[in-house]
Structures are given as structure tokens and as C-alpha cells.
Amino acid sequence: MIWLRLEGLFVLAISTLSYWQSGGNWIWFAALFLVPDLSLLGYLMGPRTGAVFYNLAHSYVGPICALIGLWLSGQTALLPLVLIWFAHIGFDRALGYGLKYMTGFRHTHLGEIGREHARQP
Template sequence: MTDITSIDATGSVSGGLRTVLRLEGLTLLAGMTLLYAFRGGPWWLYAVLFLSPDLSFVAYLAGPKIGACAYNAVHSTIIPLGLLTVGFGFAPPLVVSLALIWLAHIGFDRALGYGLKYSAGFGFTHLGRLGRGATKV
């Protein structure tokens, strides 16, 4: 019997749970993109900002610990979900659009297997190892 909750030797999720987390990312991408479409946000803004969270990669120039911290700050759902919550109630529509695009990007990354980073280096994520030396589970 396969254990859906297995963790590999690097502390990364593996097996069926990894698949569930990647599907969750795909669902986040699809859901936020649909919400953006239903709200009538401009697609040029979506196209321009969709990959902007990846500018956090620049922080890796200061080392893997700082890079991982910056990447995780921008690729966690905490801030954009907060923006979305505030945006629906109190902020201009642009705030909601920014939050939806940001969450769609996070979903896209997770669906591709780019998880939150460990300070050991860019390739070490909670969804498994990336690049050379990665094993597919």
C-alpha cells in the first residue's frame, strides 16, 4: 500500500501527496484566472504582471538563505489572500486584480512543481528537488 503522506529524506513531500499539492496549484491557477475574467480585469495587466513575482529570484544573488526568504515571501499565499480579502471589502478594484494575478502565479508555480524554497539552494523545495539530481516520485 502506498502512503499518500510520505516525506523523502530531504524533508520534501513525495508520492501521492505531492500530486495532490500540484493539482491544488493547478486549481488555484484556474480559479483565480476565472475570477479575474469574471471581474473583467484587463488582460494586458494580467500578461504584464503574471510573471512579476519571479523577480524575487534576484535575491539569490545575495545568497541562498536570503534568496529563499525573498522567494518564499513572494510565493506564499498569505499576502495576496490578505490583499484579496481587504480588496473585496475596502480597496479599489485594482487591488483585487493584483491579488488574483498574484495567486494565479503562485498556483502556476505549484502546478509545475516549484514549491517554497529551503535555504540549501533554489532547487530544494517543499514539493521536491528541482534540476540536476532531482528524482521523480
């Protein structure tokens, strides 16, 4: 699991550095950084729907597809938004928040999350 968390930290660092290199506005970065977490509202409709919404917003597939679409269309003005999305996913993964299983929010591909699980070696 440590490798997956380090991978998340690496994605966070590279996407944040790329955002800086692109000349992105840091106010926008701060304002939009947590937008993918709005997907948590899916849990209001149950754990299965919540997991689907969360995973759609927190999988690398979404920003990769957006990046390819921007590259193919030549619309580089939206690149900073994709970099913020990558940074958010990397941040979550570095903290141990993985993609969710349909059994509940605490069950992720990086293991169970929660206070009682944080104390275990």
C-alpha cells in the first residue's frame, strides 16, 4: 500500500508543479481543489451509487480522457482544470483514500479507512 500512496504523492507533486509551470492562478487552484469531493453526495442515494459517483470523480481515467480530448482539440486553455483534478486525486491517494468498493465508503482499494484502522501496523 505504501507504493500506491507514494504514487499519489508523486502525482500530486507533478500535477502541482505542472500547474505552476502553466501559469495557473493559485486562487482558482484553491477554489477548485476540492470540487471532485462533491461526488460524495452520491452516498445520499446509497453506498452503491455513492461508490460509482466517487470512483468516476477519483479515477485517473477521467482526467486522462480529458487531457487526451484537450490535446486532440488543441484547447489548452482548460489544461489547468485537468491538472487540478489530477492533483486532487493524487492528494487523496497519498492520504490513503482509494477508490471505493460498493460495500461502503470505508472500503477502498487501498484498504479500510477510519480512525480505528489508522492505528493498526
